[in-house]
Structures are given as structure tokens and as C-alpha cells.
Amino acid sequence: MPRIPKISESEWEIMKVIWRSNPITAEQIALQLPADIEWSDQTVRTFINRLLKKNAIGFEKSGRSYHYYPLVSEQECVRAESQSFLKRVFGGAADLMVTNFLEEAQLSDKEIERLQRILTEKQENKDRRPKM
Amino acid sequence: MPRIPKISESEWEIMKVIWRSNPITAEQIALQLPADIEWSDQTVRTFINRLLKKNAIGFEKSGRSYHYYPLVSEQECVRAESQSFLKRVFGGAADLMVTNFLEEAQLSDKEIERLQRILTEKQENKDRRPKM
DNA sequence: ATTTTATATTTACACTCGTAATATTAATGG
DNA sequence: CCATTAATATTACGAGTGTAAATATAAAAT
Numbered sequence: 001m002p003r004i005p006k007i008s009e010s011e012w013e014i015m016k017v018i019w020r021s022n023p024i025t026a027e028q029i030a031l032q033l034p035a036d037i038e039w040s041d042q043t044v045r046t047f048i049n050r051l052l053k054k055n056a057i058g059f060e061k062s063g064r065s066y067h068y069y070p071l072v073s074e075q076e077c078v079r080a081e082s083q084s085f086l087k088r089v090f091g092g093a094a095d096l097m098v099t100n101f102l103e104e105a106q107l108s109d110k111e112i113e114r115l116q117r118i119l120t121e122k123q124e125n126k127d128r129r130p131k132m
Numbered sequence: 133m134p135r136i137p138k139i140s141e142s143e144w145e146i147m148k149v150i151w152r153s154n155p156i157t158a159e160q161i162a163l164q165l166p167a168d169i170e171w172s173d174q175t176v177r178t179f180i181n182r183l184l185k186k187n188a189i190g191f192e193k194s195g196r197s198y199h200y201y202p203l204v205s206e207q208e209c210v211r212a213e214s215q216s217f218l219k220r221v222f223g224g225a226a227d228l229m230v231t232n233f234l235e236e237a238q239l240s241d242k243e244i245e246r247l248q249r250i251l252t253e254k255q256e257n258k259d260r261r262p263k264m
Numbered sequence: 265a266t267t268t269t270a271t272a273t274t275t276a277c278a279c280t281c282g283t284a285a286t287a288t289t290a291a292t293g294g
Numbered sequence: 295c296c297a298t299t300a301a302t303a304t305t306a307c308g309a310g311t312g313t314a315a316a317t318a319t320a321a322a323a324t
Contacts, residue, residue, distance in 0.1 A: 008311060012220050042314050045272070064270065064321055078221055078232065085217045088144050089210055094237045098230060100210065102250050105226045112251050118234050119244050140281060174284050196291055196301060
């Protein structure tokens with residue numbers, strides 16, 4: 001039982017909805033999925049159940065319906081998924097990956113500036129903070 | 133039959149070896165896998181066969197053994213995999229992803245400088261080149 | 265209390281993946 | 295040419311996924 005369960009592609013869609021607003025009913029989840037996703041109600045419930053089984057989400061009963069909420073944070077999941085992706089595709093080298101993205105992506109001037117600001121801040125923070 | 137086939141985690145390991153040096157025999161592929169991977173010979177050949185079936189690689193006979201070579205470039209595969217990852221985890225927002233990485237990753241001063249240089253170059257190139 | 269109905273649980277089924285064992289084919293040694 | 299061997303190809307099998315239908319259960323309405 002790894003802390004962070006493996007979440008499949010379809011399950012990610014469900015999780016994103018639940019992270020955005022919770023607790024939430026199955027019906028609302030189905031409604032709030034991106035428009036280009038066309039799953040039957042049953043399919044949505046199947047994914048919800050699998051997420052329950054994986055302990056990625058929990059629920060509280062309220063009258064007739066269940067209200068689901070996350071048991072793992074988006075942060076954790078993004079981190080885990082990123083690690084896995086990094087390892088698979090770039091052999092774990094984060095800088096290689098960022099480089100690749102910067103080179104391939106179409107970035108607007110605004111975005112470039114924003115990223116540069118983040119980098120600069122990171123540099124300054126590093127100076128100021130004692131290494132630990 | 134999508135141009136770029138879906139390559140599984142294990143298959144990526146095989147592909148990385150083949151991209152690095154090819155044409156290459158199954159035996160050599162097995163030998164050149166990272167040390168922490170311990171697959172039986174048969175397992176390696178299973179993955180090779182699946183990659184053949186997916187048209188990710190091809191081969192030429194030479195006497196007793198086959199020599200395998202890639203039919204899809206690393207570039208293409210990295211791009212496809214990145215797209216898929218981006219879509220799944222960040223809803224397709226590349227800048228969001230880069231931001232996240234920059235914020236989470238432990239970057240050395242050297243790396244930060246290198247990334248900044250890349251960003252600066254990108255900015256300049258954009259100016260110089262006519263938009264297309 | 266019984267029927268309806270909304271909701272959740274169980275079951276289904278074909279495909280991919282990780283992990284091989286077994287079988288077949290082709291080259292090489294004799 | 296035939297047997298041995300080395301390499302490839304076929305088959306296997308359980309877990310996970312995408313996709314849902316069928317069934318059970320519990321709440322609401324009558």
C-alpha cells in the first residue's frame with residue numbers, strides 16, 4: 001500500500017473535479033467533467049469506485065447520496081506523477097526536462113518574463129536561506 | 133494506427149537503449165539496460181516483440197540474429213509523452229508545468245543560470261525571426 | 265407497508281502490461 | 295544432410311484500464 005496510489009488517466013479526470021470542489025456527489029462529478037469527455041454515468045461511477053478502493057478518495061453518506069472528498073492532495077499526486085514521468089522519459093533528469101520544454105514550447109514574452117522572475121527569486125532565496 | 137504508438141514504461145527502457153546505439157541485437161539490448169533492471173532474457177524479447185508489433189522499431193536479419201533499429205525518433209516520442217503527461221496532470225498548460233517544476237526542483241546556481249540563458253535566447257530569437 | 269426510483273455494488277469483457285515458459289525455426293557443426 | 299544450438303515467435307496468466315450492463319439496496323412517495 002504505497003502512500004500515493006497509481007491513478008490512471010481516466011481517474012485523473014475524476015480527481016481533478018474532486019480536488020476543485022469537494023465534498024461532491026457522483027452526479028456533480030459527472031456534470032463537471034470537461035465537455036469533450038462523454039462517459040456514461042456508470043462509467044463515472046466505476047472510476048469513483050476504483051478510486052475508493054485505492055484510497056485516493058473517501059466519502060460521507062448524506063441521506064440518499066454519497067459525498068466524495070480526496071484523501072490525497074493534488075500536490076502529492078502531481079509530484080508522484082511528475083517523478084514517474086521524469087524517470088520514464090528523461091531518466092530522472094529534471095533540468096533536462098525543463099530545458100526540453102523551454103526549447104519546444106511556444107512561450108509568449110509575458111510567460112518568458114514570468115519564468116525568469118521565478119528563476120531570479122529562486123536564486124535569491126537560495127542565497128538568503130541557510131543550506132539545510 | 134497513430135503515427136506515434138503508445139510506449140509503456142518498460143518499453144521505454146528498451147527504446148532508450150535502441151536510440152542510443154543501433155542497429156543492435158536483442159542480446160546487446162539486454163546487456164545495455166540499466167544495472168538496476170533485472171529482466172530475464174525472455175522478458176526483454178517480449179518487449180522487443182511488442183515494440184515491433186507497434187511499429188516502433190524495425191529489424192534487419194543478419195545471419196542468425198536480428199538487428200533492431202528505431203522507426204520513431206526519440207524527439208517524437210518525448211514530445212508525445214510530454215503532451216500526454218501535460219494533458220493528464222496539468223490540463224495541457226505547459227507554463228503551469230514548468231512553473232511547478234522550477235518551484236519544486238532543487239536547482240543549482242549553475243542550472244538556474246543555464247535556464248535563464250535559454251530563456252533569454254528564446255526571447256531574442258523570437259524578435260529576430262519573422263513570426264510564422 | 266409496498267412500489268418506485270435514485271444510488272451504489274457486482275459483474276463483464278476485451279485490451280494492455282509485467283513477467284516469463286514453451287515451442288518453433290533457422291543456422292552451424294559435423 | 296541431420297542434429298544441436300541459438301535466436302525468434304507463440305502462448306500464458308494475473309493485474310490494471312476503459313467501457314459499461316445488470317443487480318442490489320435504501321430512501322421516498324404513495
